[in-house]
Amino acid sequence: MLYWTLIFLVVAIVAGVLGFGGIASAASGIAKVLFVIFLVLFLVSLIAGRGFA
Template identity: 75%
Template sequence: MLKWTIIFLVVAIIAGVLGFGGIAAGAAGIAKILFFVFIVLFVISLIFGRSRL
């Protein structure tokens, strides 16, 4: 999941540098969504990982 976030972040940065506003906004939006999903899954895994101890 983190791999996809990094890929979309790099695509958004490259598109932003080249000036393709629509592509940059789309890729950045996907990167944000994947980032927050990854953070939520990480927190959930921490909580359930600690409850098993």
């Protein structure tokens, strides 16, 4: 999940540099959503791992 977040972040940066504002905005929005999902799943796995240890 973090891998895809970084890919969309790179796409957003490259699109922004090349002047494609709409694509950069969409890619950065997707990257933000994926990062939040990654954080939530990471915290859930940490909590679940401590509960069963």
